[in-house]
Amino acid sequence: MILTNPTSIDLDIGAIRQQFPILNRIVKNKPLVYFDNAATTQKPQSVIDAISHYYSNYNANIHRGVHSLAEEATAAYEASRIAVQQFIGAAFSEEVIFTTGTTEGINLVAYAWGRANIVAGDEILISGMEHHSNIVPWQILCNEKNAILKVIPVLDNGELSLIDYHNLLGPKTKMVAIVQVSNALGTVNPVKSIIKAAHQVGAVVLIDGAQSAVHLDIDVQDMDCDFFVFSGHKLYGPTGIGILYGKKNILESMPVFQGGGEMIKEVTFERTTYNELPYKYEAGTPNIAGAIALKAALDFLNDLGKDNIRKHEAALLKYATAQLEIIPGLTIIGKAREKVSLVSFIIKGVHPQDIGVLLDNQGIAVRTGHHCTQPLMERFDIAGTVRASFAVYNTLAEIDVLIAGLWKALKMLS
Amino acid sequence: MIMEKDILEIESEFIESFSFLDTWEEKYEYIIELGKKLPALEEKYKTEDKKIKGCQSTVWLVSSYNNGKVFFKADSDAIIVKGLISMLIDVLSGHTPDKIINASLDFIDRIGMHTHLAQTRSNGLRAMVKQMKDYAIAYKVIHI
Incomplete structure (x- = not known):
């Protein structure tokens, strides 16, 4: 459980x-209970x-435009970048790049940084416990470059x-890409010490913050990560907007990712010079409404205070864990000492999907399945779990x- | 000789059975019951090539062809899916390829279970219906 500040x-x-x-929704004639927040x-x-104010x-x-609307939209978009910079404690606003989400952020790094820096025999x-999004882009890169993907055991x-992590680190390790909080288990990984050790062997570190940004205080300078990626929609913001943070010197030295408008300085048919950060990585018209509304989500979080949110969520996790453990045959998967408000479980002799269907008919939304972490499910020798993940509005x-x-559900299935 | 039941007749029987089930609990208990009654597929059939993998549950489907008719056997690791499979086998197994290919399977909708076919990624059921029809098409082509 995450320790909360006594002043919260x-x-x-x-x-x-x-x-x-949406919390007023009636689902299957029952008030919605939404536990799929992860x-x-x-x-x-x-x-x-x-969103609606922007479009209206x-x-x-x-x-681009010099007209008033373009100026207002640009000001709001850039204000959102500053809000993100403050939210993650970045040194410079140009280190904050708008993406479509965590997945695009990782792909951008694997493509642009990876193709310029990884050679045959290098290790990633x-x-x-990685989400498929933090496995597949590196696999593609390794296949292309004859590099080697290595995995820290769970x-x-x-x-x-x-212990295994430190043994796996070596002079050939060029990139360490780690999830800060597991989406399937809730585990909070000690990223600060992971990053420190990686830097000692000269590796670059990407932290997948998809699950952590909503729960934990993020300070990329204190953490000292080289890249940090997260999504807006997992922290009360809209879908289709996310953030890639990268250290300025690394982003500046990286080749471009997608070509197009916005990311250029000058284009002739012979050659193109590229725009500076952050626009270098924001080709094309971005998700303007999403970026602007992301600031509203960050304001929502800041107004409540993450410390206060954590106190509430820790109480939810503690209560849910205690209540679930009473159920015969139920096993909680993921009992890390430090967890966010998420509980994954299996019940002996019952398929998670059957539980999910019968809970849905009672208006309860949980996630069932492998949570896009198939290797992790295999590691625990299970087909999947039922996952209940809690947010600040849950009770x-x-x-x-x-x-x-x-x-x-269990009575019906017995 | 007793006339064999037509696909539509079997579908109607399910629609009628479900019309007596008032609550969602009764409907699902009925499906769970069907799932439990469906004989487990012998382990030798539970191979990779018989597997229809959904995002959540797995379905195994075996087909055979005899006297112009297609027969199915199937299993799943999830009991509700298995119950739905049991109904699909009742409806489709033992008919000619043409009848299987043309079956609209409206009864799934009429008994309120359409969501199970619509969730394309969450279970192998939709893929199973497609696979059953694909088998029928294949047998038709082979035995033309």
């Missing part, structure tokens, strides 16, 4: 819930309004084997609904 306050969850219109969180009214009042393409180190409790009463729903 109790949030008014009822008032927070009122900011989320897949995507719901959006507060302020985020929905930011100042929709224009950015960085990932972990056994321990039975869902933590990384740091203890909703966990009671889940537990009652589970008992009912």
Whole structure:
């Protein structure tokens, strides 16, 4: 469990819930209980309004027009970049690149940095708990360059084997790409020490922050990662917008990724000179509405205070874990000492999908399956899990609904 | 000689059975019951080539051809999918390739289970229906 600051306050969850219109939904004649927050969180009214306000009042393409709407849109888009810079503690705003999400961020690094820096025989180190998004781009790169993908094993409790990590690090390690928080297990990895060790052998580090950015305080300078990627939609923001942070000197030395408008300085048919950071990596018209609404999501998080959110989410996790453990035959997969508010479990003799279907019929949304972490499921020798992941708007009463729903599902399946 | 039941007749029987089931609980309990009654596929058939892999559950499908008719056997690791499979086998197995190819399987919709076919990635059921029809097409071509 994440330690919370003793100064954190109790949030008014009822008032927070009122900011989320979707929480009034009735699903299968039951009030929606939404426990699939690790897949995507719901959006507060302020985020929905930011999108609609942009399209209703100042929709224009950015960085180009001299007209008023273009200026307003550009100002809002760039204000969002500053908000992200502050949110992750980046030294420079041009280190913040808007992407479509975590997946694109990783692919951009694997493509642009990877193709310029990886040669045959080099080693790329990932972990056994990576999402497919942080496996496949590196696999493609390794296949192309005859490089070697190495994997840090996962321990039975869902933590990384740091002993193995240190043994796997070596002079050939060029990239360490690690998830900060596991989407399937909830494990919080000690990224700061992982990064320090990687730098000692001269490797570059990418941290997948898809699950961590919403729960943990992110300070990329203190962490000292070279790249940090995350998605807007997992932290109360819209889909289709994400962030790639990269250290300025590394981003500047990297070749371009996609060619197109915006990313150029001068184009002739003979040659093109490229724009400076961050525009160098933002080819084409970006997701302007998404970027602007992302700021509204960050404002929502900052207003509540991550410390206060963590206090509430830790209480949810503690209660859910205790209640689930009472159910006979239930095993929690992932018992790391430090976890975010996510619990993955299996029940002996029952397929996760059957549980998912029967919970859905009671208005309860959980995720079932392999969570895009097939190698991790194989490591635990399971087909998949049921995963309940909690957000700030969830309540203890909703966990009671889940537990009652589970008992009912198990009775029906027995 | 007893006339064999037509695909539509079997579908109608399921629609009628479900019309007596008022709540979602009753419907799913019925499907779970069908799933439990469907004989498990022998282990020798549970091979990679018989596997229809969904995002969540796995379906194994075996077909055979006898006297102009196609026969199916199937299994799944998830019990609700297995119950739905049991109905699909009841409806489609033992008919001519043409009848299988042309079956619209509207009953799935009529009994309120269409979501299981619509979730393309979450289970192998939709892929299984396609595979059953593909087998029928293949047998038709081979035995023309």
